[in-house]
Amino acid sequence: MLKYAVSKISQSLLLLFGVLVLAFFMIRMTGDPASLMMSRNATAEEVAAFREAMGFNRPVLVQFGDWISKALSGDFGNSLHFRESALNLVLQRLPATLELAVVGLCMAIIVGIPLGLIGGFRAGGTVDFFGRLLALLGQSIPNFWLGLILILILAQRLGWFPVFGNDEPKAVILPAFVLSLPVMGELLRLTRSATLEVRSEDFVRTAFSKGLRRRTIYIEHVLLNVAISLVSVVGVEFGYMLGGSIYIETVYAWPGMGQLVGQALGWRDFPLIQTIVVFTSIIVLALNLLTDLIYAIIDPRIRHGR
Amino acid sequence: MADKPLNRRADSRLELETSFQDRLRYLGRLLLRDRIGIIGLFIFTSVLFAALFADVLTPYKPLDQDLQASKMPPAWSAGGSIEHPLGTDNLGRDLLARTIYGARVSLGVSFIGALIAAALGVSLGAVSAYVGGRLDEIIMAPINLVLSLPYLLFVVFVASVLGRSLINVILIFGITNSPIFARVTRGEVLRICQSAYVESAISAGARWWRILLIHIMPNLVGPLVTLISFQVSAMIFYEAGLGFIGLSVPPTVPSWGNMLAEGRRYITSYPWLTTLPGLAIMYTSLGMNLLGDWLRDISDPRVRRASR
Amino acid sequence: MAAILEVNNLVTKFYTIDGVVNAVNGISFSLEDGETLAIVGESGSGKSVAMMSILGLTPSPPARVESGQALFRGNRGTVDLLHQNFKELSEIRGGQVGFVFQDPGTSLNPILTIGRQISESLIRHLGITPKEAKLRTLDLLTEVDIPDPELRYGAFPFQLSGGMRQRAMIAIAVACKPRVVIADEPTTALDVTIQAQIVSLFKQLRAKMGVATIWITHDLGLVAGLADRVLVMYAGQIVETASVDDLYDHPQHPYTIGLLGALPRLNTHETRRLVSIEGTPPDAMMPINHCPFAWRCTHAFERCWEENPVLADVEERHKVACFHVFERGG
Numbered sequence: 002m003l004k005y006a007v008s009k010i011s012q013s014l015l016l017l018f019g020v021l022v023l024a025f026f027m028i029r030m031t032g033d034p035a036s037l038m039m040s041r042n043a044t045a046e047e048v049a050a051f052r053e054a055m056g057f058n059r060p061v062l063v064q065f066g067d068w069i070s071k072a073l074s075g076d077f078g079n080s081l082h083f084r085e086s087a088l089n090l091v092l093q094r095l096p097a098t099l100e101l102a103v104v105g106l107c108m109a110i111i112v113g114i115p116l117g118l119i120g121g122f123r124a125g126g127t128v129d130f131f132g133r134l135l136a137l138l139g140q141s142i143p144n145f146w147l148g149l150i151l152i153l154i155l156a157q158r159l160g161w162f163p164v165f166g167n168d169e170p171k172a173v174i175l176p177a178f179v180l181s182l183p184v185m186g187e188l189l190r191l192t193r194s195a196t197l198e199v200r201s202e203d204f205v206r207t208a209f210s211k212g213l214r215r216r217t218i219y220i221e222h223v224l225l226n227v228a229i230s231l232v233s234v235v236g237v238e239f240g241y242m243l244g245g246s247i248y249i250e251t252v253y254a255w256p257g258m259g260q261l262v263g264q265a266l267g268w269r270d271f272p273l274i275q276t277i278v279v280f281t282s283i284i285v286l287a288l289n290l291l292t293d294l295i296y297a298i299i300d301p302r303i304r305h306g307r
Numbered sequence: 308m309a310d311k312p313l314n315r316r317a318d319s320r321l322e323l324e325t326s327f328q329d330r331l332r333y334l335g336r337l338l339l340r341d342r343i344g345i346i347g348l349f350i351f352t353s354v355l356f357a358a359l360f361a362d363v364l365t366p367y368k369p370l371d372q373d374l375q376a377s378k379m380p381p382a383w384s385a386g387g388s389i390e391h392p393l394g395t396d397n398l399g400r401d402l403l404a405r406t407i408y409g410a411r412v413s414l415g416v417s418f419i420g421a422l423i424a425a426a427l428g429v430s431l432g433a434v435s436a437y438v439g440g441r442l443d444e445i446i447m448a449p450i451n452l453v454l455s456l457p458y459l460l461f462v463v464f465v466a467s468v469l470g471r472s473l474i475n476v477i478l479i480f481g482i483t484n485s486p487i488f489a490r491v492t493r494g495e496v497l498r499i500c501q502s503a504y505v506e507s508a509i510s511a512g513a514r515w516w517r518i519l520l521i522h523i524m525p526n527l528v529g530p531l532v533t534l535i536s537f538q539v540s541a542m543i544f545y546e547a548g549l550g551f552i553g554l555s556v557p558p559t560v561p562s563w564g565n566m567l568a569e570g571r572r573y574i575t576s577y578p579w580l581t582t583l584p585g586l587a588i589m590y591t592s593l594g595m596n597l598l599g600d601w602l603r604d605i606s607d608p609r610v611r612r613a614s615r
Numbered sequence: 616m617a618a619i620l621e622v623n624n625l626v627t628k629f630y631t632i633d634g635v636v637n638a639v640n641g642i643s644f645s646l647e648d649g650e651t652l653a654i655v656g657e658s659g660s661g662k663s664v665a666m667m668s669i670l671g672l673t674p675s676p677p678a679r680v681e682s683g684q685a686l687f688r689g690n691r692g693t694v695d696l697l698h699q700n701f702k703e704l705s706e707i708r709g710g711q712v713g714f715v716f717q718d719p720g721t722s723l724n725p726i727l728t729i730g731r732q733i734s735e736s737l738i739r740h741l742g743i744t745p746k747e748a749k750l751r752t753l754d755l756l757t758e759v760d761i762p763d764p765e766l767r768y769g770a771f772p773f774q775l776s777g778g779m780r781q782r783a784m785i786a787i788a789v790a791c792k793p794r795v796v797i798a799d800e801p802t803t804a805l806d807v808t809i810q811a812q813i814v815s816l817f818k819q820l821r822a823k824m825g826v827a828t829i830w831i832t833h834d835l836g837l838v839a840g841l842a843d844r845v846l847v848m849y850a851g852q853i854v855e856t857a858s859v860d861d862l863y864d865h866p867q868h869p870y871t872i873g874l875l876g877a878l879p880r881l882n883t884h885e886t887r888r889l890v891s892i893e894g895t896p897p898d899a900m901m902p903i904n905h906c907p908f909a910w911r912c913t914h915a916f917e918r919c920w921e922e923n924p925v926l927a928d929v930e931e932r933h934k935v936a937c938f939h940v941f942e943r944g945g
Contacts, residue, residue, distance in 0.1 A: 015448075016451075016452055016455060019448075019449070019452040020452070020456065023452070023461075024464075027461075027464055027465060027468060028468065030465070030468050030469065031468060031469070037468060137593065137596060137597070138593075140540075140592075140596060141540070141589055141592040141593040141596050142589050142592075143544050143547050143548070143585060143588050143589065143592070145548065145551060146547070146567060146581070146584075146585035146588065146589075147585075149571065149574060149581055149585075150581075150582065150585070152574075153574060153575070153578055157575060201674070202721065203716065203718060203721040203722040204721065204722055204723055204724040204725070206672055206716070206722070207714070207716060207722045207723065207724075207784075207787075208724070209671075209672055209705075209708065210670070210672055210708055210709065210714040210716075211708065211709035211714075211735070211736045211739070211787065212704075212705040212706060212707065212708035212709030212710055212736070212739060212740065213705065213709070213735065213736075213739055214705065214739070215701065215705075217735070217739070221727070221735075222724055222727075225726055225727075226724070226725075226726060229726065237455075240455075240456075240457050241457065241458070241459075243457050243460075244457035244458055244459030244460045245459055247459060247460070247463060247548075247552070248548055248551060248552070251551075251552065262460070262463065263552055266463070266467050266552060266553070266554065267553075269467075271467075271468070274464060274467065275464070277460070278460050278461065278464050281457055281460055282456050282457060282460070285455070285456060285457050286455065286456075289455060299726075300726065301725075301726055301771045302725065302726075302771070302773055305771065305774065
C-alpha cells in the first residue's frame with residue numbers, strides 16, 4: 002500500500018512538472034510571445050520594449066528556470082489586464098467555480114449512478130431504456146447551447162431562475178445542471194456496464210446460492226464491486242467539468258475561473274490564461290491522486306499489498 | 308425398414324433446425340439491435356449528403372447578405388416567408404444555407420481532425436505496444452500526461468495562441484485527440500499480442516509485418532471505427548464550443564460554432580439564430596453517437612459470433 | 616428412508632440469440648436422506664444445468680425451466696422448488712441446501728473477508744448476532760481444517776491458496792447444517808493432492824453431519840470411493856443409474872461401459888490402449904427423438920433411431936435407458 006501511494010505521488014509530481022513545461026512552451030509556440038500578448042496596434046518599439054520588460058529576450062532555458070522557480074513559490078506573474086498577481090485573481094474566482102463543479106458532480110452522481118445500477122440489474126427494462134436515452138441525450142446535446150435555451154425559457158420567459166449571476170442560492174441550479182449533463186450520461190453508461198459485468202460474476206451466483214436477500218446481494222456484493230471501478234472515473238469527470246465551466250460560466254455570467262478565461266481571451270491576457278490553465282491542471286492532478294489513493298484504500302487487494 | 312449402416316460416421320453435428328418461431332425471434336432481436344444503427348446511419352448520411360450537395364439544396368450562398376431581408380423568422384412563424392425557409396440572420400444571410408454549408412465546415416473539420424488523430428495515435432500506440440520497453444515508456448509518458456489534464460482548457464489555450472484559421476483548428480483537433488487513439492490502440496495491440504495464436508505465429512517465425520497485417524490490423528478495425536465515430540461526435544462539440552467563444556474558424560467561414568456565437572447577441576429577440584445551429588449540432592452528434600454504439604455492438608466479438 | 620429430493624421430468628432450455636439449447640431433456644431421479652449421489656457426465660451433458668436450474672441459479676433470461684417437478688422435503692414440509700417465489704427459495708438456499716462451486720477463485724467475493732462471507736450466511740438463516748456468528752465461523756473454519764482460524768477470519772480470498780479457498784466454500788456450504796449439499800465439480804480446478812484432501816474432508820463432514828450430497832463430476836475415478844449411487848447423464852438425459860458397486864461391476868449402458876473403459880487403470884499388469892468413445896455429443900440445439908447416443912454406439916440398431924429409450928429396471932435399483940440392453944440382451 003505504501004509502495005503504491007509513493008509511486009502514485011511521484012507520478013503526480015512528474016505530471017505536474019509536465020504541465021508546467023507544457024504551459025511554458027505553449028505561450029512560446031508562435032516564437033514571439035511578446036507580439037502575441039500585445040494588441041495589433043502596438044508599434045514595433047512598444048513590442049520590443051515589452052519583450053525586454055518581460056524578459057523574453059533571455060535564453061529560453063533561463064526563462065524556463067526562472068518561471069519554474071517562481072511558479073513553485075506561487076508567483077505566476079501579473080495579469081496584463083488587471084496588473085495584479087494572476088494567482089490572486091484566480092484564487093478569488095475559485096470558490097464560484099468549485100461551487101458549480103461540486104453541485105454539478107453531485108447532480109451527475111445522484112441521477113447517473115442509481116439509473117445505471119437499475120439499468121444494469123434489469124437490462125432491457127423501462128428504467129434501463131430511459132436511462133440510456135438520458136445518457137445518449139446528455140452526450141449529444143451541446144450543453145452550453147442547452148444552457149442558452151434554458152435561460153431563454155426558464156429564466157426569461159418563466160422567471161423561475163435568475164437570468165445570470167450567482168446572487169441567489171438557487172442560481173446555481175441551472176448552470177450546474179447543464180454542466181453536469183455529459184458527465185451524468187457518462188457515469189450512467191459506465192455504472193451500467195460495470196453492473197452488468199459484476200452481476201455475471203461467479204461470486205454473485207454464490208451469493209444467491211447462500212439464500213441471501215436481494216438487497217444484501219445487490220448492495221454488499223454487486224454495488225461494492227461496482228463502486229470500486231467507479232471511484233477513479235469520478236475524479237476524471239470532475240476534471241472534465243472544470244474544463245467545461247468555461248462555456249457555462251460565460252453563458253450564465255457566473256463569476257468563476259471559466260468566465261475569467263473567456264474574458265482573458267478577449268483581452269489577450271496570456272499570463273492570466275496560462276495561470277488559470279496551470280492552476281486548474283494542478284487541481285485536477287491533485288484530485289486524480291486523491292481518487293487513486295481512495296481506490297487503494299477501498300480495494301483490499303491493493304490495501305494488503307498484492 | 309432398411310438397415311441403417313452400422314458404420315455410420317460418428318459425427319453427430321447436423322444442420323441447425325430451429326423452429327419457425329425461434330427463427331422469427333432471432334431475426335427480431337437482430338433488427339432491434341440494428342435499428343439503433345440504422346437511425347445513426349441515416350442521420351450520418353443525411354448530414355453528409357447535405358454537406359456535399361449544399362449548392363444543389365439551396366440557391367443562397369452563406370455569405371450573401373441581403374440587409375433588407377434581415378432578421379426574418381422561419382417560414383412557419385409570422386413575418387417569415389418560404390423564400391427563406393429557416394429565416395435569416397442579422398446580416399440577411401439565409402439561415403438554411405448557412406446551416407447546410409456549416410455542415411461542411413463542422414463535419415469536415417471533425418472528420419479530418421479525427422482521421423489525423425487516428426493516423427497519429429494508432430501509429431504511436433502500435434509502435435509503443437509492439438516494441439515495448441523503454442520506447443513504450445517514453446511514448447506513453449506525454450500521452451498519459453495529456454489524457455489526465457482538463458482537455459478543453461488546453462485546447463482553448465492552444466487555439467488562443469495559434470489564432471483563428473481552418474488549418475489550425477484541424478491540426479489542433481488532430482494532435483490533441485491522438486492520445487486517446489494511442490492509448491486504445493496500445494491496449495488492443497498488447498491484448499492481441501498476448502493471445503495464443505499470435506504467440507504461436509511468432510514462435511513459428513512469422514515476420515513482424517505479417518503479424519501486423521494478418522493478426523493485428525483486422526482486430527483493430529472494429530474498435531478504431533467505433534472510436535472515430537465517437538470522436539467525430541465530440542469534435543463537433545469542440546468546434547461549436549471554440550466557435551462560441553470566438554476561437555474557431557475565422558468569422559467569414561460559416562460554421563455552426565460561429566453561428567452560435569453570432570446568434571447569442573440576439574437570443575432574446577431572435578432566438579432561432581441560436582436554436583438552429585444547436586439543433587443541427589445535436590442532430591449530427593446524436594447520429595454519430597448512435598452509429599458509434601452500433602459499431603461497437605457489432606464489432607464486439609462476443610456479439611459478432613451470436614449474429615451469424 | 617424417504618427421499619429428500621425427488622425430481623420428476625425436469626426440462627430446462629436456454630433461449631439464446633442463436634436458437635434454443637435443450638440443456639436438460641426430461642430427467643427424473645430421487646435423492647435419499649443421507650445418501651451421496653454422484654452425477655457423472657461429460658461437458659455439455661447438462662449435469663450442472665440440471666442442479667442449478669432446480670434451485671434457480673441459472674441465469675434467467677436465457678435459461679428457463681420448461682416443465683417438471685422438484686419435490687424437496689424441507690423444514691416446512693414438502694415443496695416443489697420449481698414453483699417457489701424468490702423469497703421462499705432464498706430461505707431454502709443456503710439454509711437447507713448448500714452449494715460448493717467449481718472455481719473457488721471466482722466464486723468468492725474478492726473484496727469481502729472469508730469470515731464475513733461465512734458469517735453472513737449464518738446471520739441470514741439462523742438469525743444470530745454477528746458476534747455469535749463469528750464464533751461459529753471460527754468453529755467452522757477449524758472443522759474444515761483451515762489452520763489459524765482467528766487469522767484467516769479476516770483474510771481475503773486472494774490471500775488464500777486454492778485448496779483453502781475451496782475449504783472456505785465448503786464451510787459456507789455446510790454452515791447452516793443443510794440437509795442437502797450440492798457440489799458442482801468441486802475438485803476439478805484443484806491439484807490432485809489437494810483434490811484428495813478435499814475429498815477426505817468431505818467424507819469427514821458427511822459422516823459427522825449425515826448430510827445428503829449430490830456430487831457432480833466428469834471423473835468416474837473419483838466417484839468410486841465417494842458415492843453411494845451414481846447417475847450417468849448424456850445429452851441432457853439420464854442413461855443409467857445404479858449403486859456404485861453395481862455400476863462398476865456390471866455396467867449396462869454402452870456409454871457407461873465406454874466411460875469405464877476409458878479409465879486408466881494402474882493395477883493391471885497388461886498394457887492396453889485407452890479405449891475412447893469415437894465422436895462427439897450431439898448438438899444441443901437440435902431436438903432429438905431417438906437415442907442420443909446412437910451416433911457413437913457400436914450396438915446401435917434400427918430401433919435406436921426410431922424412439923428415445925426410457926429408463927427401466929434391469930435389476931433391483933439399477934435402471935438403464937437402452938434398447939440394446941432390453942431387446943437384444945445387452
